[in-house]
Amino acid sequence: xxxxxxxxxxxxxxxxxxxxxxxxxxxxxxxxxxxxxxxxxxxxxxxxxxxxxxxxxxxxxxxxxxxxxxxxxxxxxxxxxxxxxxxxxxxxxxxxxxxxxxxxxxxxxxxxxxxxxxxxxxxxxxxxxxxxxxxxxxxxxxxxxxxxxxxxxxxxxxxxxxxxxxxxxxxxxxxxxxxxxxxxxxxxxxxxxxxxxxxxxxxxxxxxxxxxxxxxxxxxxxxxxxxxxxxxxxxxxxxxxxxxxxxxxxxxxxxxxxxxxxxxxxxxxxxxxxxxxxxxxxxxxxxxxxxxxxxxxxxxxxxxxxxxxxxxxxxxxxxxxxxxxxxxxxxxxxxxxxxxxxxxxxxxxxxxxxxxxxxxxxxxxxxxxxxxxxxxxxxxxxxxxxxxxxxxxxxxxxxxxxxxxxxxxxxxxxxxxxxxxxxxxxxxxxxxxxxxxxxxxxxxxxxxxxxxxxxxxxxxxxxxxxxxxxxxxxxxxxxxxxxxxx
Numbered sequence: 001x002x003x004x005x006x007x008x009x010x011x012x013x014x015x016x017x018x019x020x021x022x023x024x025x026x027x028x029x030x031x032x033x034x035x036x037x038x039x040x041x042x043x044x045x046x047x048x049x050x051x052x053x054x055x056x057x058x059x060x061x062x063x064x065x066x067x068x069x070x071x072x073x074x075x076x077x078x079x080x081x082x083x084x085x086x087x088x089x090x091x092x093x094x095x096x097x098x099x100x101x102x103x104x105x106x107x108x109x110x111x112x113x114x115x116x117x118x119x120x121x122x123x124x125x126x127x128x129x130x131x132x133x134x135x136x137x138x139x140x141x142x143x144x145x146x147x148x149x150x151x152x153x154x155x156x157x158x159x160x161x162x163x164x165x166x167x168x169x170x171x172x173x174x175x176x177x178x179x180x181x182x183x184x185x186x187x188x189x190x191x192x193x194x195x196x197x198x199x200x201x202x203x204x205x206x207x208x209x210x211x212x213x214x215x216x217x218x219x220x221x222x223x224x225x226x227x228x229x230x231x232x233x234x235x236x237x238x239x240x241x242x243x244x245x246x247x248x249x250x251x252x253x254x255x256x257x258x259x260x261x262x263x264x265x266x267x268x269x270x271x272x273x274x275x276x277x278x279x280x281x282x283x284x285x286x287x288x289x290x291x292x293x294x295x296x297x298x299x300x301x302x303x304x305x306x307x308x309x310x311x312x313x314x315x316x317x318x319x320x321x322x323x324x325x326x327x328x329x330x331x332x333x334x335x336x337x338x339x340x341x342x343x344x345x346x347x348x349x350x351x352x353x354x355x356x357x358x359x360x361x362x363x364x365x366x367x368x369x370x371x372x373x374x375x376x377x378x379x380x381x382x383x384x385x386x387x388x389x390x391x392x393x394x395x396x397x398x399x400x401x402x403x404x405x406x407x408x409x410x411x412x413x414x415x416x417x418x419x420x421x422x423x424x425x426x427x428x429x430x431x432x433x434x435x436x437x438x439x440x441x442x443x444x445x446x447x448x449x450x451x452x453x454x455x456x457x458x459x460x461x462x463x464x465x466x467x468x469x470x471x472x473x474x475x476x477x478x479x480x481x482x483x484x485x486x
Contacts, residue, residue, distance in 0.1 A: 012174055016102055019116060019167040023095040026123065026160045029153070030092055031209055037127055037154040038085045040134040042147040043067055046226060050153070054085035072142035077133055084129035088157055091122025095164055100194055104186040107178040113168045120165025127157040217456040237453045241461075251458075254441040257347070257434060262415040264351040269411055272359050273404055276366035277396050281388065292367075295360025306357060307425040314339035340426070346434040354422060365407070366400055373399040402483070409477055413470030416462045438462055 029035035030050040038044060038053035043064045053060050061068075061078050068075050094115045101112025130151065137148040186194075217238070220231040241247055275295075282288040298306070313319045316338045373395065381391050420439040427435050436444070438458070446455030477483060 012171060015167055015171055019164060019171070020099050020102070022160050022163045022167070023092070023099045023116075023119070026092045026095060026157065026164075029156065029160075030089065031205065032212070035153040035156060037088070037130045037151045037157055038081050039149060039151050039153075040081065040130065041073075041137045041149055043073070044081075050085055050088060053081070054089040057082050060085075067146065070142075072145045073137060073140040077136045077140070080129060080133040080136065084126045084133060086126075087122050087129060088126030091119045091126060091161065093119075094122060095119030098168070100197075103190040103194070104184060105178075105182065106175065107182045108184045108186060110172065110175060110178055111184075113172040113175070116164055116168035117172070120161045120163075120168060123157050123161030123164070127154045127161065130154050214456060214460055216453050217460055219453060221453050223450055223452065233453075237457045241454065241457055247454075250441065253433065254436055254438050258416055258418055258437045260347050261350055261418055261437060262411075264347060265354065266408070266411050266415070268351070268355065269408055270404070271355065272362035273366045273397075273400055275359055276363040276370060277392055277400070279363065280367060280370050280396075281392070292360065292363075296364070297360070298357045299361035301357070303421045303425050306353065306422075310340060310353070310426075341428055341430050343431045343434060346431045350422065350426065350435065353426075365403060369400050369403045370396060405477060405481065405483070409470070409473045412473040413466055415469060416466055 033039075033045075033047050033049050036048055036050045036053060038050060038060065039046065039048065044053075044060065045062065048059060057078075060082055061075075064073075064075075064078065067073050098112040098114075098116030098119060101108045101115065104112070131154055134148060134150055134154075137143065137146055140146050140148075215227065218232060218234060219227050220233045220236070221227060225231070241251070279288060279291060282291070311318065315321075318339075320339070321337065377395050378391055381395060386394065416438055418437040418439055420437070420443050423435050423437055423440045424443070427440070442455045442458050442462075445458065446452050449455075
């Protein structure tokens with residue numbers, strides 16, 4: 001009897017897998033414009049996803065103002081589309097909740113199946129409402145201007161809804177009735193997994209989903225246009241990147257700036273660690289908190305405000321020139337020197353501003369690492385006669401070494417990623433040749449120069465090289481230190 005019960009449980013586990021896969025497909029599909037059931041006419045942007053259709057009515061109706069004004073289609077059609085998108089989105093959310101609850105005990109599983117049933121019904125209902133809106137668009141007074149389109153994604157969500165509903169009903173019938181005294185419980189490993197899941201979802205949405213934009217590199221795309229086989233150019237832009245002499249020279253110049261500034265940051269990456277070590281040696285807690293707060297605050301100041309501070313200090317009418325005039329170091333009628341406009345020592349100046357802004361924030365992880373070192377080691381060293389600097393050298397620094405090397409490996413992997421905001425605000429006509437890093441070059445190329453495919457190609461190479469550097473640095477660390485982060 002026990003073996004039979006185990007077999008039934010295993011079979012139900014496989015059915016649960018089908019349900020979870022269906023829910024996962026719905027979650028992924030709602031972020032892709034190709035699977036948007038709301039696009040029932042050409043008035044709706046083909047770059048709109050189901051998620052955006054459900055949370056932003058203005059995005060849904062963007063470009064429809066003339067159609068509403070001329071009476072080609074009634075706005076109520078789009079209200080129906082908006083409601084239908086919300087219904088499907090709520091259904092997907094219920095499905096996710098039901099899938100998460102399926103990891104709990106029997107009582108939680110039974111309750112989760114009710115959520116999953118509701119998920120299936122809502123997805124079916126939302127898809128049917130979308131079909132109704134498509135019918136309304138077909139019956140519009142000027143349907144030839146509206147150009148109704150049957151969204152194939154309607155069928156997709158109906159199929160997913162039916163699968164989720166039927167599987168949930170089957171499982172609800174097959175699972176035994178839980179004891180009335182049973183509490184909602186879940187194993188710790190599943191709780192930890194669900195705590196990690198939102199961060200994994202955010203990483204997928206903001207780190208992996210944008211990779212879908214790499215397709216622009218294979219098309220002759222212009223801003224506001226569309227992607228089709230008519231403007232498909234294959235590897236044209238990849239070849240152009242290396243065949244065009246001007247582009248090659250720009251890439252070499254930009255890479256020189258990028259590597260120089262990244263090298264400065266990597267070679268001085270020990271500064272936050274040493275700052276944390278010396279800060280923790282301060283015995284006056286009030287002074288220590290003041291210094292830590294004072295050095296951490298700049299991290300939360302935007303680079304625009306940092307540039308405003310720099311302008312007030314180093315510009316022609318800034319603090320330095322005003323101070324020099326007040327004390328007779330500079331003639332009253334003299335113009336003064338604008339230290340921000342010069343092209344000399346640009347890399348060092350950018351490194352200094354970045355260090356000032358980030359040293360306190362970067363030191364936090366080392367301060368946390370120091371607090372995790374066993375205090376008995378310090379007590380034993382003190383009894384053996386070790387001085388303060390000896391304890392720092394033989395206990396604190398070795399305790400922070402693993403953390404330092406992990407952050408160093410991450411810095412090496414991100415050697416091509418300097419960001420663009422700092423360099424964008426400090427850029428001027430005189431230092432543009434030495435301050436333009438790869439991220440800023442991609443921004444200028446895509447946004448400023450409207451060469452979106454070429455900027456996408458450069459961004460692709462940057463991402464691939466960064467991954468190669470990460471695995472390379474990890475391999476060197478594993479061979480030299482016997483430790484790795486991957």
